[in-house]
Amino acid sequence: MTAKTFQMDGHDVPFEEGQSILAAALAAGSYVPYLCYHAEFKPHGSCKVCTVKVNGRTQASCTTPAREGDVVESNVDELNELRKNLVQFLFTEGNHFCPSCEASGGCALQAVGYELGMTTAHYSPLFPDRPVDASHPDVLLDFNRCILCELCVRASSLVDGKNVFSLSGRGITKHLIVNAESGKLADTTLSVEDKAMSVCPVGVILRKRRGFKAPIGERRYDAHSISEVAVAHPEDEAK
Amino acid sequence: MHSPLDTAEHPEKLRRVVIEPVSRVEGHGKVTILLDDQRKVHQVRLHIVEFRGFERFIQGRPYWEVPVMVQRLCGICPVSHHLAASKALDAVVGARTLTPAAERIRRLMHYGQILQSHALHFYHLASPDLLFGFDADPRKRNVVGVLAAYPDIARQGVLLRKYGQECIRVTAGKRVHGTGSIPGGVNKRVTAEERDELRRPLSDIRAWAQAGVALVTELHEHNRDLYEQFGTVKSSLLSIVGRDGKLDLYDGVLRARDAQGAIIFDGVEPKDYHVQLRENVRSWSYMKFPFIVSRGPEEGWYKVGPLARIQNCDAIGTPLAEAARQELIADSHGAIVHAPLVFHWARMIELLHAVEVIEGLLADPALLGDELVASGPRARTGVGIIEAPRGTLIHQYEVDEHDLVTMCNLIVSTTHNNQAMNEAIRQVARQHLDGHEPTEGLLNHIEVAIRAFDPCLSCATHALGKMPLAVEIVDAQGALVERLVRDGERL
Numbered sequence: 001m002t003a004k005t006f007q008m009d010g011h012d013v014p015f016e017e018g019q020s021i022l023a024a025a026l027a028a029g030s031y032v033p034y035l036c037y038h039a040e041f042k043p044h045g046s047c048k049v050c051t052v053k054v055n056g057r058t059q060a061s062c063t064t065p066a067r068e069g070d071v072v073e074s075n076v077d078e079l080n081e082l083r084k085n086l087v088q089f090l091f092t093e094g095n096h097f098c099p100s101c102e103a104s105g106g107c108a109l110q111a112v113g114y115e116l117g118m119t120t121a122h123y124s125p126l127f128p129d130r131p132v133d134a135s136h137p138d139v140l141l142d143f144n145r146c147i148l149c150e151l152c153v154r155a156s157s158l159v160d161g162k163n164v165f166s167l168s169g170r171g172i173t174k175h176l177i178v179n180a181e182s183g184k185l186a187d188t189t190l191s192v193e194d195k196a197m198s199v200c201p202v203g204v205i206l207r208k209r210r211g212f213k214a215p216i217g218e219r220r221y222d223a224h225s226i227s228e229v230a231v232a233h234p235e236d237e238a239k
Numbered sequence: 240m241h242s243p244l245d246t247a248e249h250p251e252k253l254r255r256v257v258i259e260p261v262s263r264v265e266g267h268g269k270v271t272i273l274l275d276d277q278r279k280v281h282q283v284r285l286h287i288v289e290f291r292g293f294e295r296f297i298q299g300r301p302y303w304e305v306p307v308m309v310q311r312l313c314g315i316c317p318v319s320h321h322l323a324a325s326k327a328l329d330a331v332v333g334a335r336t337l338t339p340a341a342e343r344i345r346r347l348m349h350y351g352q353i354l355q356s357h358a359l360h361f362y363h364l365a366s367p368d369l370l371f372g373f374d375a376d377p378r379k380r381n382v383v384g385v386l387a388a389y390p391d392i393a394r395q396g397v398l399l400r401k402y403g404q405e406c407i408r409v410t411a412g413k414r415v416h417g418t419g420s421i422p423g424g425v426n427k428r429v430t431a432e433e434r435d436e437l438r439r440p441l442s443d444i445r446a447w448a449q450a451g452v453a454l455v456t457e458l459h460e461h462n463r464d465l466y467e468q469f470g471t472v473k474s475s476l477l478s479i480v481g482r483d484g485k486l487d488l489y490d491g492v493l494r495a496r497d498a499q500g501a502i503i504f505d506g507v508e509p510k511d512y513h514v515q516l517r518e519n520v521r522s523w524s525y526m527k528f529p530f531i532v533s534r535g536p537e538e539g540w541y542k543v544g545p546l547a548r549i550q551n552c553d554a555i556g557t558p559l560a561e562a563a564r565q566e567l568i569a570d571s572h573g574a575i576v577h578a579p580l581v582f583h584w585a586r587m588i589e590l591l592h593a594v595e596v597i598e599g600l601l602a603d604p605a606l607l608g609d610e611l612v613a614s615g616p617r618a619r620t621g622v623g624i625i626e627a628p629r630g631t632l633i634h635q636y637e638v639d640e641h642d643l644v645t646m647c648n649l650i651v652s653t654t655h656n657n658q659a660m661n662e663a664i665r666q667v668a669r670q671h672l673d674g675h676e677p678t679e680g681l682l683n684h685i686e687v688a689i690r691a692f693d694p695c696l697s698c699a700t701h702a703l704g705k706m707p708l709a710v711e712i713v714d715a716q717g718a719l720v721e722r723l724v725r726d727g728e729r730l
Binding site: 099100101102131132134140206208209210211212213214215217 | 306308311418421642
C-alpha cells in the first residue's frame with residue numbers, strides 16, 4: 001500500500017492517519033520551527049511559531065492534521081520573517097539575558113532565534129518585574145524567561161498528576177504561577193524526578209546548583225543547530 | 240587625600256578644557272581641566288562617565304550564575320572577574336581546596352588572561368605613544384601606525400595576545416566570556432591534544448616575550464628623564480603575594496607597603512580585606528576611592544597593578560622574569576619606583592612571567608586530570624581576591640539559605656588606582672600644561688599617564704545609591720528654596 005503524502009516546499013512528505021503536519025514533517029526530516037510543541041503531549045498551537053501555509057491558508061502545523069494532497073509552504077521568507085517577529089516578541093516580553101543564562105546553548109528560544117537569523121530583539125524590551133522563586137530546596141523558578149508554552153503545566157498535570165503549575169491572567173499580563181496557597185514552589189509536591197522538571201524549553205525550571213556544569217561545546221545546540229537536532233530525534237527533542 | 244588640584248576654589252571663573260573620550264583605554268572616561276586666564280591649572284579630574292551597577296543587579300540572582308554574569312563587566316579581562324567570583328563562591332560551596340586539575344586549569348586560564356591583556360595593553364594601546372612620541376601626529380599614533388613602522392613589533396604583539404586567548408579558549412570554552420570556572424572548580428577538562436597544541440608555539444612565544452621586555456627596557460634607557468619623572472607621585476603599594484612571599488597572580492594574601500617600601504600590613508587573608516581597606520565616595524564620580532584604614536582616607540590611597548606587584552613581592556618564582564625584575568630593581572638602586580611609565584616595564588616582566596608559568600602548567604601531568612569539582616560544608620559568605628592584569632580585584636558575596644545573592648561588593652583594579660591616576664594626571668598637568676595653551680599633543684600627555692595604569696573604566700563604576708548627591712530647588716528668580724544632600728551615609 002502506498003503511504004499517503006502531502007507536499008511541503010516542493011517535497012512529498014509521508015504521514016500516518018491522524019498525524020499533524022508538524023509531526024509528519026519532523027519524522028520525514030523536514031524542520032519546521034516550533035516552541036510549544038512536544039511529541040508526548042497533545043499540541044495546543046499557542047506559540048504559532050510552527051505556522052505554515054496549507055493550501056494558501058496560515059495554520060499552526062502542530063494542530064493541523066496532515067491530509068492527502070495538501071500543498072504546504074513552510075521554509076519561505078514570508079513565514080520565516082513572521083516567525084522571527086514572534087520570537088522577537090517573546091524576547092522583549094520577558095527578560096532574556098542569554099549571556100548570563102545557564103540555559104544558553106541548550107535553550108530552544110535562543111536556538112530558534114539563531115535558526116531564523118535573529119540578530120537583535122528589534123522591539124523595545126518591556127523589562128517586566130518577575131522575581132525568581134527560590135523557595136524550593138532543589139528547584140529554582142526563574143519566571144523572567146517564561147514563554148508561556150505550558151509544557152510544564154501539561155507535564156505536571158498529565159504525567160506527574162500534581163498540577164504544580166498554571167497560567168494566570170490574560171493578554172500581556174498572562175503569566176506562569178505556582179498552584180499553592182502561598183504561591184511558592186516550596187509549598188507544592190514538585191520533585192526533581194517529575195516530568196515537569198525536564199520539559200521547559202527555556203531556562204525557567206532549573207535544578208539548583210547545576211548551572212553551567214555543561215561546558216561550552218557539550219550543550220544541546222553547540223555542535224548541531226536546533227533544525228538538525230529536531231529532525232534527528234523528533235521524539236526526543238524538547239524533552 | 241584632596242590634593243591642591245582636586246577641587247578649585249572658584250570653578251565658575253575658570254576656563255574648562257575637556258578630554259572626552261579618553262582614548263585607547265577600556266571603557267569611557269573623560270578628563271576635565273580648569274585653567275585661569277594665565278593658563279595656570281587649578282583643577283584636574285578623571286571622570287568615569289558610564290555607570291554599570293553590577294553590585295546591585297547581581298542581588299537576587301542564584302550564586303552559580305554569578306561567575307558568568309559578572310565577567311560581562313569587561314571584554315578585555317572577563318576571566319579575572321570570572322575567576323574572582325568563582326573563588327569567592329568556592330567558599331560558599333565549601334570547596335576549601337580545589338582538585339589538582341581544577342587549580343591548574345584555572346591558573347592556565349588566568350595566566351593566559353594576563354598574557355593576552357598585557358599584550359593588548361602594551362602593543363595595541365600604549366606602544367604608539369612610546370614609539371612615536373606623545374605629541375606625534377595622531378594619524379600615525381595608533382596601532383595601525385605601529386604596524387606600518389614597526390611590523391615585527393606589532394606582529395609579535397598580536398600573536399602574543401592570540402596565544403593568551405587560546406589558553407583561555409581551551410580552559411573556558413571561548414576566547415571571550417567563556418563559562419569554564421564554576422563554584423568549586425571547573426566544568427571542562429584539558430585534553431592531551433589541547434595541551435600539545437598549546438605547547439607547540441611556546442619557544443616563539445617565550446622569545447617574543449623576552450623581546451618585549453628588551454624593547455621596553457631600551458625605551459626607558461633612551462629617555463630616562465621622561466620615564467622616571469612623567470606623572471610620578473609617591474604612594475603606598477598593594478597586591479596579593481603568594482603565601483611564600485613570591486609573585487602569585489592567582490592566589491595569596493594581601494600585602495601593602497608604604498612609598499618607601501616598608502610593610503604596612505602583610506599576610507592578610509582575603510576574607511579579612513575589609514579590616515585593612517575601605518572605600519570613600521565623591522560627588523563627581525561613579526567610581527569609589529578606596530584607602531588603607533590605618534592611613535585614613537586622606538593619606539591612605541595606593542597603587543595596584545604590575546608596578547606595585549613586582550615591588551611588593553619578595554621574588555618572582557620563574558627565572559627569566561626574576562632576572563628581568565632584578566634589572567628593574569637595580570636600575571633604581573633598590574628604591575621603590577613610582578613612575579607611571581615604568582608600569583609598562585613591569586607589565587612586560589609579568590607578561591614574560593605568564594609565559595613561563597604557562598610553560599610549567601603545560602608540563603604538569605596534573606593539568607589533564609578529570610576530577611574537576613570539589614565541595615564541602617556550605618557557607619553564607621565568600622571573598623575572592625585575584626591579581627587581574629590591572630591590579631588587585633576583590634569580589635565579595637553573601638548568599639542566603641535559598642541560594643540567592645543578597646550582597647555583592649566589587650573593588651576592581653581601576654578603583655584601587657582611582658586616586659593614583661588622578662594624582663598622576665595632576666602631576667602631568669603641573670609638569671606639562673601649566674602656562675601653555677592646551678594642544679592635542681599636550682592633552683595626549685594626560686592620556687598617556689592614564690593609559691600607563693591600563694585602566695578598565697567600565698569595570699569600576701558601581702557606586703549606586705552611594706554617591707554623595709546634592710539637589711537644589713530654586714524659584715523662578717533663581718533664589719534657593721531648598722537643598723537636599725545625601726553624603727553616602729544618609730539622605
